[in-house]
Each structure stands twice: as structure tokens, then as C-alpha cells.
Amino acid sequence: MNSPTESRHELNPSTRKAVGSRWTYTKRGYALAQSLRQFKRYKVASMITLLVLGITLALPVILLFAGNALQQLGMRNLEGESLTAYLHTEVSDLQGAEMAQSWQGKLGIRSTRFISRDEALALFQENSDIGDAIDVLGRNPLPGAIMVFPDSNTVSPERFESLVNDLRNQAGVARVQMDLRWVKRLHAVVSLIQLVGGLLAGFLTLTALLVIGNTIRLELLRRRSEMEVANLLGASSGFMNRPIIYTGALYGLLGGLMACIIALMAFYAIREPAHELSSLYQSSFQLLMPSFTQIISVICVSFLLGIVGAVSSLYRPSQQLTSRISNT
Amino acid sequence: MISFDRVSLEYQADRFALQDVSFSLEPGSFTYLTGHSGAGKSSLLKLIARLEKPTSGEIKVSNISYSTLSRRQEPALRKQMGIIFQDNQLLNDRNVFDNIAFPLIIGGYKYSDIQKRVNAALNKVGLSNRGADDPMALSGGEQQRVGIARAVVARPKILLADEPTGNLDADISAEIMQLLMQFNNSGVTVLIATHDEGLLNTFDFPRLVIKQGRLLQSANSTIDGFNQHRPTGVRRRTNKPV
Structure with missing residues (x-):
């Protein structure tokens, strides 16, 4: 055994190797x-x-x-979508434009675009194969419409549905169109x-x-x-x-x-x-x-x-x- | 230091590991706990180490009454004790140094203190150059010395040894006893459970003799109010320096 005089605190070299971190x-x-x-x-x-x-x-x-x-x-697909609110035929272009203006920034709507009855007719005649048939009527049967672009918070089908209902309840709106089936x-x-x-x-x-x-x-x-x-x-x-x-x-x-x-x-x-x-x-x-x-x-x-x-x-x-x- | 007052330990209905055991050991005493296998020696050590709870009676260690001791206080109590096993219970997944350092890590000692204390303990047991070795690479006697170093490195007040020389030959047993006596001389209370007659006859210390769970009169003292004295004369079989 070791001598008692051996230093107690001096680590033996072999022991030093044994000490971990x-x-x-x-x-x-x-x-x-x-x-x-x-x-x-x-x-x-x-x-x-x-x-x-x-x-x-x-x-x-x-x-x-x-x-x-x-x-x-x-x-993302809903973000690019828009709703179309068709107005009653009695609503004048001026009233329609005012309605479109008043909806902006409300009801979760980012922006709107009013389409007058004349513009609608022009678009129809330009894009439809039966555009000429409308002349037979002798009057413009198309209503004015407001295109509604929802804001980024209104991207779920539920919010879209709620917006559609809100627009339906607005005075002068005849119907609101949006095909939500595929989104649903x-x-x-x-x-x-x-x-x-x-x-x-x-x-x-x-x-x-x-x-x-x-x-x-x-x-x-x-x-x-x-x-x-x-x-x-x-x-x-x-x-x-x-x-x-x-x-x-x-x-x-x-x-x-x-x-x-x-x-x-x-x-x-x-x-x-x-x-x-x-x-x-x-x-x-x-x-x-x-x-x-x-x-x-x-x-x-x-x-x-x-x-x-x-x-x-x-x-x-x-x-x-x-x-x-x-x-x- | 250690006192038992009418302590019983019942392990089945009407089957007692210990029955009405009373004694007291003073600080710094060196005592054997003897008796045949199954007499109740280990049960008594387990009670001191609070690994078992008595069915009845009162145990006090360092003036701490076990009857009021909570589970949370048990680790602090055990830190006052060093325990040596017959099969030394070294952890083979780490080297000798880390085995001895284990109680110091548990005790939250500083890194520098751990190094100093383990080094001192290795020197004390004569294994200063074996710190890096695996326990399996040591002989039986060396392993037991590592076990002793681990038991004493945190400087306990009490040393409990359960058949510390059970697997060792006479010369190595004598070395182990010399070591234990050295620690006793520095004030540590030592209680050794053994039924090794050779050891008992070679190193003469007071005895607690247990038979069938009951404490019999010892060679040196009476049982009730067991009056322990520091040993004065020790017969040594070997003259090896320690």
C-alpha cells in the first residue's frame, strides 16, 4: 500500500487519464x-x-x-375568386355605382367594380354566340351588376357564404352568384x-x-x-x-x-x-x-x-x- | 450513534426477522454483528440503512428518530453512512475512479473536490495507480478495496459492512480489516455483519450476536443498554503495514 506521506491531492498520472470531463x-x-x-x-x-x-x-x-x-x-383559389351581385332592373346606373362605392371596405370586401346595364349588354354581345338575338327584344333585358372582390380574411367557404347572404340582404340586389360547390x-x-x-x-x-x-x-x-x-x-x-x-x-x-x-x-x-x-x-x-x-x-x-x-x-x-x- | 429500542421486524404474520431487539452503539465504536445465516443480520443492517421499516420499536441514528423520518429525508440519512457489500457491487460500466466518485456526484461535490477525494481514497486503499482500470480487471481483494474506498470517500459517520471478507482469503481479509480499523480510528462508527469465525477470533471486537431474530448476550457486553467501548487490544494475525 502507499505511504501515508504520499501527497493526497496530487493525481497519479494513470488516474488523471481516468478522470472524465x-x-x-x-x-x-x-x-x-x-x-x-x-x-x-x-x-x-x-x-x-x-x-x-x-x-x-x-x-x-x-x-x-x-x-x-x-x-x-x-x-389560394378562393383568394382569386369574385362574387357577382345582380341588381334589380329598376336600379339606375348612378345608384348602382353608388352602391358599389359604398360596399368597398365593408363586409369583408376589398374592392368592387360596377358593370352598368349597357356595359353588360356590350359584353354579352361580344362574348356570346347569341348576342344578336337580344336585338329582337328591342330593349336591354340585362340588369346592372357589381363584381365583388373579397379581402384576404374572407377566404373560407363559410365566410364566403356569409358574405353572399349579406349581399343578398342589401336593397336593390336581385341575386348573388358564386359557384362554391367545388370549393366546398x-x-x-x-x-x-x-x-x-x-x-x-x-x-x-x-x-x-x-x-x-x-x-x-x-x-x-x-x-x-x-x-x-x-x-x-x-x-x-x-x-x-x-x-x-x-x-x-x-x-x-x-x-x-x-x-x-x-x-x-x-x-x-x-x-x-x-x-x-x-x-x-x-x-x-x-x-x-x-x-x-x-x-x-x-x-x-x-x-x-x-x-x-x-x-x-x-x-x-x-x-x-x-x-x-x-x-x- | 445507533440505538435500537425493542425493535421488531415481522415479514409474515407471526414470523419475525427480528424480535424485541435493543442495543446502542456509541460514536466511534467498532462492533461485529454475528449469527448464522438467516439469523437476522441483514435485516438489522437494512433497518439501520432505512431500507426496511420496523414493525414496532424505535430506531435512532445520529439522534434522528426513524419514526419521524419522511421519505424525502432518507437520502440525507444514507449520505451519513457508507455501505460495503460482500460482492462489492461495483458498477462495471465505468472505471475505478468513476465508481469511487459516484457518491460524491450524488452529494453534489465540486469537480476539484471530487478529484482530490477520490485520489486520496485510492491512495488510502493502495490502488492509486488503478483509477483508470475497469473493476473487472481487478482481483477480488482489490475490488473489495474499491468498494471500501467508495463507501468512505464521502466521509460517512457510520460504516456498515455486510460480510466484507466473505469471498476473500485470510490474508486479504486481514488487509480489509486493517483498512476498516483505520477508518474506525479516525472516528467512524463501524458495524460489520459476519459469521466468519476466523475473522472474529483474529480481530477481537465487541459483538452483537443474533439468533433466530433475537439478540443474545454478547461476549463483551450486556444486551439491554448495550454498553459499547472502543476496543483497546486487537490481536492481529498479520504484520503487514497498512
Whole structure:
């Protein structure tokens, strides 16, 4: 054994090599180092778990992103749409122009354009094959009309419908025309996708929680010796649980990241075919890639899922520890 | 330091691991806890370490009454104790240095203090050049010394040892005992559970003798109001320097 005179505080060179980084000897640093060490030690198992998590989370993420993209498509198409309010024939051109002027900036209307009866007739004769037939009548049967361009807040079918009703109730308006059927159908499809996506997201989130929970339970078994010793050395529950929670959080974080990568790859793969399909329908629709905020949100949610999965698996493990003192 | 007052531990109806056990150990004492396998030695150690709760009776350690001790206070109590196991319970996923540093990390010690204390503990147990080794690379005696270093590195007031020499030969056992006696000489209260007759005969210290869960009269003291004295004469089998 060493002489008592040997310096107590001078580190032996071989011991100096054994000392890890400063941060790993703090309570939180220790927990993080232990979590990372588990990933490093069980590389293959950790990668498989992360892939399972990534794929599980990727499906709802893809549906979420796709739902948003389709909703944007619906809104973008509505933005370019206009309504036509046909006036009673008794309404004079002056009155019609005043009405159009008074509607601007109200009722969710961005701008209006009044079309007088004469202008309407001219347009009809110019654009219709039966334009000459109207001469037989000997009078202009067409009413004046006001074209209404809604503002950017009035892009949902519900708001459009409400605007149509408001215009119908205006004095001098005979009827309001706007074909909302296809828009409603598109929104119904988008709503259905969002609902299915929501349900799937719920189920798959639960699956992700179970995967994380199961992984954490295995981790608890692996760390049982360490936790038992820590318990005997006076470690608090917080100290013993912290590496487990960090492991769950890491699984959540990396699983979310992997889900986003898979979703982005899927989007990239279908972007061009979607564009080709939309061009066949004379649409300028382009599948928008998910925004940075959306990606960060998904990773944050996944991170929280990891923590919840880990915490739910812990169930006060320090109470379940049995003493290593043998029965003598 | 440690006192038991009519403590019983019932593990099944009318089946007692310990029954009506009363004794007290003074600070700085060195005591054996002896008895056959299944006599209740481990149950007594578990009660001191608060790993079990008594069915009846009162336990006090360092004037802390266990009957009023909350779960949150248990870690602080255990930090006053160092526990040594027969199978040393080293963590094989880290080197010797980190095994010994573990209680200090739990205690929230500073990095510089951890280095100093672990180094001092390694020197004390004669393993100053083995800090970087894996525990599996050490011999049984060396592993037990690492276990002792880990138990004492945070300078506990009480050292509980459960068959610390159980797997070791006589010479190594003597070395381990010398180490424990050194810590005792620096004021640490030591309680060693053992049924190693060779050890008991070689190093003569007061004994608590347990049989079928009951405390019998010891060689050096009476049971009730167990009056513990610091050992004065110790017969040593080896003359190895410590």
C-alpha cells in the first residue's frame, strides 16, 4: 500500500487519464452523460428504436403537412375568386355605382367594380354566340351588376357564404352568384384528411409513447444495479430518475428529427408528380414544403412525448428497488 | 450513534426477522454483528440503512428518530453512512475512479473536490495507480478495496459492512480489516455483519450476536443498554503495514 506521506491531492498520472470531463461530474451532466453512453453502448438497438419512432411519427407528420398544404391550396383559389351581385332592373346606373362605392371596405370586401346595364349588354354581345338575338327584344333585358372582390380574411367557404347572404340582404340586389360547390368539396376533402390525420396522429402518438415507455422500461432493467447502488449511497429519486428522463427526451428529440427527415423526403418525392397532376387541371398548385416553424413544432412535440413516455414508465422506481444486502 | 429500542421486524404474520431487539452503539465504536445465516443480520443492517421499516420499536441514528423520518429525508440519512457489500457491487460500466466518485456526484461535490477525494481514497486503499482500470480487471481483494474506498470517500459517520471478507482469503481479509480499523480510528462508527469465525477470533471486537431474530448476550457486553467501548487490544494475525 502507499505511504501515508504520499501527497493526497496530487493525481497519479494513470488516474488523471481516468478522470472524465468536468461536466460529467455534475448531477445534470452525469445524467446526460449516462443517457448518451447508453446510446453509444447499444448503438444498433438505439438506432432501431429511433427508426421505429421516426416512422411512427412520420405518418401523422406527413398528413399534417399535407393537410396544411391542401388547405392553403383551397384558400389560394378562393383568394382569386369574385362574387357577382345582380341588381334589380329598376336600379339606375348612378345608384348602382353608388352602391358599389359604398360596399368597398365593408363586409369583408376589398374592392368592387360596377358593370352598368349597357356595359353588360356590350359584353354579352361580344362574348356570346347569341348576342344578336337580344336585338329582337328591342330593349336591354340585362340588369346592372357589381363584381365583388373579397379581402384576404374572407377566404373560407363559410365566410364566403356569409358574405353572399349579406349581399343578398342589401336593397336593390336581385341575386348573388358564386359557384362554391367545388370549393366546398375541396374543403370537405381537406377536413376529412385533417380529421383522419388527427385520429391517426392520436393513435400513432400513443404508439410512440408506448415505444418510448417500453424502451425506458428496458433501460430501467439495464440500470437496475446502478439505481440500487445509488439508492444505498443516498441518491434522491430525482437523481436516479434524471438519466431515464433524459434518455426519454433524447429518444423524443431524435425520433422527431427522424420523423421530419422522413416526411421531408416523402414531400420531396411527391412534389414533382403533384405539380404535374395539378398542371393537367390547369392549376398552378405547387406542393409547399413544410415551414421551419412546423418542423420545429413537430420536434418540440416529439421531445415532450419522450419526456412524458419516460415519466410514465418510471412509477417511482426507487420504491421498487430491493436491497442488495444479502440475507445473512 | 445507533440505538435500537425493542425493535421488531415481522415479514409474515407471526414470523419475525427480528424480535424485541435493543442495543446502542456509541460514536466511534467498532462492533461485529454475528449469527448464522438467516439469523437476522441483514435485516438489522437494512433497518439501520432505512431500507426496511420496523414493525414496532424505535430506531435512532445520529439522534434522528426513524419514526419521524419522511421519505424525502432518507437520502440525507444514507449520505451519513457508507455501505460495503460482500460482492462489492461495483458498477462495471465505468472505471475505478468513476465508481469511487459516484457518491460524491450524488452529494453534489465540486469537480476539484471530487478529484482530490477520490485520489486520496485510492491512495488510502493502495490502488492509486488503478483509477483508470475497469473493476473487472481487478482481483477480488482489490475490488473489495474499491468498494471500501467508495463507501468512505464521502466521509460517512457510520460504516456498515455486510460480510466484507466473505469471498476473500485470510490474508486479504486481514488487509480489509486493517483498512476498516483505520477508518474506525479516525472516528467512524463501524458495524460489520459476519459469521466468519476466523475473522472474529483474529480481530477481537465487541459483538452483537443474533439468533433466530433475537439478540443474545454478547461476549463483551450486556444486551439491554448495550454498553459499547472502543476496543483497546486487537490481536492481529498479520504484520503487514497498512
